[in-house]
Amino acid sequence: MGEVFIGSEALGSGALTRHELRRFHDRLLPDVYQARGQPVSLRDRTVAAWLWSRRRAIIAGAAAAALHGAQWISPSEPIELIWDNGRPPPGLVVRNETLADDEVTRVAGLPVTTLARTAFDLGRYLPRARAVARLDALMRADSFSSEDILLLAKRYARARGVRRLREIVPLVDRGAASPKETWLRLLLIDAGLPIPTTQIPLYDERGLVAVLDMGWEEFKVAAEYDGDQHRSDRGRYAWDQKRSRLVAGMGWKDIRVIKEDHADEVISRVRDALISRGWHP
Incomplete structure (x- = not known):
């Protein structure tokens, strides 16, 4: 058996003996197993959590977001369930909350909170920066309506x-292509700079030149976050250099940010660029 399964059910059906269960399988959760030696993915852990609930819980939070297609979720992320159980094993978070019928759907055969309800929960329970990053990724994967979230906020006004x-x-x-891009956008907004537009395409007579992470088209100022792959991949590095020259040649000031940059320095560089192009604080 290669899939995640309930041990007592496998024994009861005769699919496995107790010896086979103990010797050839790893226990993921009480009475939930997987074949020994296999890597355990976030999806495996999500299925295991649902099976642990005896198929009664609803998958919520980051695990639900992953099932809806959101990226940037660690395989070790706690699995959140909505169910009535006060003593979950380590690695699970169980909340006894009200769920209306229109707040539950099925994804790949699993009961999951809808996009709107998933966003509603992530936005309530996570710190601000992490919540926005999670919601950016969720909306990028499968666009949802902010109005639907606010309707839930009205439905559960005291939650x-x-x-x-x-x-x-x-x-x-939804234009944020990574959590670091969300971080950069929030940093600039919180510093009192104008809200940037995300994913700005630049074209010349030959076609698409670049898509800027975020920026202000009125002032032709952009801000972009360069991850480690921009330096470790020689081909990517070479293209970045050519791209920078093309963007500059189109009249843009492109502020490139790396993880070693201090937040105050980033804000100052972007503010100075905007002021030099005519923005008045």
């Missing part, structure tokens, strides 16, 4: 974190 959720929803932008 934990609803006030913070209302502040977060206007910040969500």
